Amino acid sequence: MITPTLRQLDIFAQMIASGSVADCARDLDLLPSDIEREIDALETRLGHRLFDRTGGIATLTEAGRKTVEAMQMLSETAPENWQDTRAPTPAPAPTPSAIIAKVQSRDRSDAPVVETSARQTITVAAHPAIFSHFQDALTAFEQTNADVVISLDLDTHNAAQAIPRLIAGRIDIAYFYALGAPEGWPSRYAWSEQLSIYIGDAHPLAALESVMAEDLHGIAPIMLVPDNSLRPMIDEALSLAHIERIDPVLETDNLFDIMLAVREGRGYFAAFGPLARDFARMDGIRRLPLAFPLPAIDVRQAVRTAPQDDHIVSALSEYLFR
Template sequence: MSKLPDLEGLAVFAKVVELRSFAAAAEELAMSKATVSKAVTRLEERLGARLFNRTSRRLALTDAGQSLVERASRVLAEAQAAEEEASSQSSAPRGTVRMAVPMSLGITTLGPVLPGFFEAYPDVSVDLHLSDATVDLVGMGFDLALRVASLPDSSLVARRLRGVKRHVVAAPAYWDKHGRPGHPAGLAEHRGLTYGHQAAPETWRFQRGSEEASVRPKSVIRANNGDVLVPSLIAGVGVAVLPDFIVGPAVADGRLEAILVDWTAAPIALHLVMPPGGPRPARVDVLANYLGKALSAKG
């Protein structure tokens, strides 16, 4: 006897008993009558006992069938309940979504829009992982992520939400003291505060129409998070190239000043990224769709 029980045979047997008919069981199970008959015969051979006394007019359980029917019916009921619960989990928005987001973006941009999501979907919870490091979504079991980057081709499913503007910033007093370059090449003589989680972080690249420029400032600090650089920028330590969601408020209130505004730092965008494959649980789809609308609107 194999280690696994004949669950299909038990379920088919229970359905035949319930409906008192091989034909009716076949119709309800969307099987042929021959398939139903073979499943019951296979179970009888496995158990070494007849389960039914069959005549042309009626179907009667044997003693072996009578002793088995209660447990077989329980197997059928438990299997149906398990499928219904699993189906409900996948089709109704409930359960936990594991999500990875860069630290600064999570605090400044994601955090303010989450309350609206929880109000709309009270049965969905979010396990939020905040880190500027690029995580392995598949290997670490994440359902989705937000990434601010120029994404390379990959097997991940990516949806571009909006462009992200970056500013060349320093304190006004710093620019007054050290001068405001009119071309990116002039930044080579300045003190750079560098964000480390990007390709070639010490090299800053810019575009203006068809013109391109790159420069390597004198690095004062390199950090794996942009927010930690802001106090040093405001204090006049040096210059940085950082996204609007980090330095926008300080630029708006005058604590930082953006220069070279007619130049564009190497383009990046906010993307919503998910592992390949599908269909996805409803809890993941509703969060992805909500964030797609909420964060695109903030661009």
Template sequence: MAKPSLRQLDIFAQMAAAGSIARCAGDLGIGVEEVARDITALEMRLGYKLFDDLHGTARLTQAGRKTAQAMTLLEQDSSEQAPAAKESPPENLRPPLAGTARRSVTLGAPPPVFGHFQEALAAFEEANEDVAITLDLHILLAAQAREALGEGKIDIAYFYALGEPPDLPSRYGWSEPLSLYAGSTHPLAQQDMVSFREIEAAPMLAMEPRNGLRQISEDALQRGGITPGMPALESDNLFEIMTALRQGLGWFAAFGPMARDMGRVEGIRRLALETPLPAIEIRQAVGPRAAETPAVEALADYLFL
């Protein structure tokens, strides 16, 4: 699974408690720049902002509060934190679900996918006061979704796939193109068009072998006709990857928020491939007993509105 480093999580927790980057740096005995770099790396991994005005009051964003709650539940098995303040929901939301018992619905999703519909989740909770949504940010691939749904650990799963898995009924949400990146001075980045054979002959940079993002990226590469070789670098440290790219050490495959961030980094360029690679699908699946729980079906359908 693609997990942020323990260091990044520790700094995130300290930042949330300290309320300012200067105080956090002082408490940890490190520089402000080091704190900012680790928080930025964590936000790149998750695909959304955790703090408003990092160098000012450093207030948690709505997504940051939800992430802090999810990490507390998953890593420490502690009680839920206070719910985040939410904006008023749109007027066209459905009325609150019937019943007075507060129903907890657990949503499993990759962190960047949670970032995609965090506002919709907040609006749903606001409109349905009898429903509390908790998150499991460890779900990435179909196998993990299947296991968690089957064991009743989650009610709704979003996961990365290349089409519908044969043993997990699901519906298509959206697609994210897989792109390849290299340093702007790399020979491949200088070409108007790059063939798959040229890609295979060049060194690859990759995330750690157990990282789910690497697994789905390599599956898409192989399905598209590229057989990756032994990586020249394996690292879950995105700044290390970006440094190696700018140094011309190889190419790197990315999709979603990570790809968007790569495309904005000075000295890194998206390669112009002769043929597009298969896109990564984001799919939704629900638990086998979802029909018995109106809140689960209502949330699953609402996220598709």
């Protein structure tokens, strides 16, 4: 498989943080032509455009946002599989888990203006797929409030990760996946992502007009790896739906391997959010028409401090929530 170089991933991350080719070149002490060449090469490797580059501004495409999520998945694996062909000692670029939210996007003139006596950094934690829902709002808030810098933590995905980080003050605002309100920290419901189950077209279940929970008994699931932050919620949701738990036929975070296993009829795969939407569009794979409900996966918001303790964090959390 052709993999991106570390240099290209550095430039991709810095391009997101800088917001334009010119600013990215300045921040990395490179020529704009160097930036454009590396981004073009990365886009060629990946087979899709990562940025809309018009008027000097670089805005992530939908494929670019998905690539940010893919980089998050890559960061959970050992980097020895990446080619290290970086130029000698370029200026360091932020990793996907510490990108500053400076992506230029459509104007949001309704962003509130808040007063602060000193420059303040607010850390917002979210899964990359959740972050895409309020990327424009974060940019507008930061542009409207010059003394506020917003940084992102893309490694916080569930309540078990978010609550300790909120308590320790490592993050200020968290959006995380959960099955209902978790104990240990107050949070509020933002929206839900429906869990769906997918099977190969050739599998006997694909011919059924309606699938019951007992129809899945004895069929092995295809699952994400146990330490994937989304796995516990999928496991719990399937358990709440009274689907029999048997050992997975495959456990992997490699989506290509999952797709092949589902197409080959080796088992079913449960997914939600962007991953579920991607699976629904794949040839040879069908979403099962379930005759029983599956629990929805909540997206919840939690804030580090009480509103009266930090009015800037409070203002941003309310702005993102609406």
